[in-house]
Amino acid sequence: MQKLIKLLNTIFFSLFPDLCFHCNKMLNEGEEVLCFHCHTKLPVFDGCWVNSQHNIITHLFDHKINLKYGFAFFYYESSGVTRSLIHHLKYKNQEIIGTWIVNHFGDLYNSTINDIDYIVPIPLHTKKMKERGYNQVDTFCSALSEKWNIPYEKDNLIRKRYTNTQTKKSRIERAINLKDVFDVKEKKVFSNKHVLLVDDVLTTGSTLESAGYVLLDSEIKHLSILTIGIVV
Structure with missing residues (x-):
């Protein structure tokens, strides 16, 4: 029976091999999500390792919302490996990518996250959730x-109001599009807590800023931000 299962697996993977999510080459044994070559090309964002309280992310939100920590795993480039990962995660239902990132890079911030009380994602509107079927983060x-x-x-x-995609909007248009979009159902849940707000990509920061205002209004103790990619 085990030999038969092994044979069937061999046939299946020969017909439908796992491909690298960036270069589309067939993955070799021991490779997952990315081939070794593309893995080495991942532009890891190390600015927040040195100082998670004073870096590009925290400076982006200066005079907007008060952040304790700002984290990102990778730089986001228009044709780079990070874009390929997030595109497949967001639009191709490849949720394995999220787990893969954490398994390979989740230890980077172990010394910093000890005082965080909740991990909170940027939510999708119920209509968008039905369209896509899942929240990418x-x-x-x-x-x-x-x-x-x-x-x-x-x-x-x-997210109490449906919004169109932010991709091609200017910063001002994004801010207008996100006005009064988010809300907190039970403020007491987050009261006096340190909340880590999570999104896939940080571009202008409008979405995180809008959600951050609402969380800070819930009398949380600290607000921090984490994204998979950051556009610089």
Whole structure:
């Protein structure tokens, strides 16, 4: 029976081999999500390792919202490896990518995250959730929660108004589009807590800023931000 299963697996993977999510080459044994070559090309964002309280991310939100920590895993480039990962995670239902990132890079911030009380994702509107079928950062946040032993609270911050895609909007247009979009169902849940707000890509910061205002209004103790990629 085991020989038959092994044979069937061999046939399946020969017909439908795993491909690198960036270069589309067939993955070799021991490779997952990315081939070794593309893995080495991942532009790791190390600015927040040295000082998680004073870096590009925290400076971006100066005079807007008060952040304790700012984290990102990778630089985001228009044709780079990070873009390929996030594109497949966001639009191709490849949620394995979120877990893979945490498994390979989740130890980077172990010394910093000890005082965080909740991991909270940027929520999707119910209409967008039905269209897409999943929140692209859900598996990513779940993996972070398990690795860091921090509760994952995905239902208390909500998106109460449907918005069109932000991709081609200017910063001003993004801010207008996101006005009064988010809300907190039960403020007491986050009261006096340190909340880590998570999104896939940090570009202008409008989405995180809008959600951050709402969380700070819930009398949280500290607000920090984590994204998979950052555009610089």
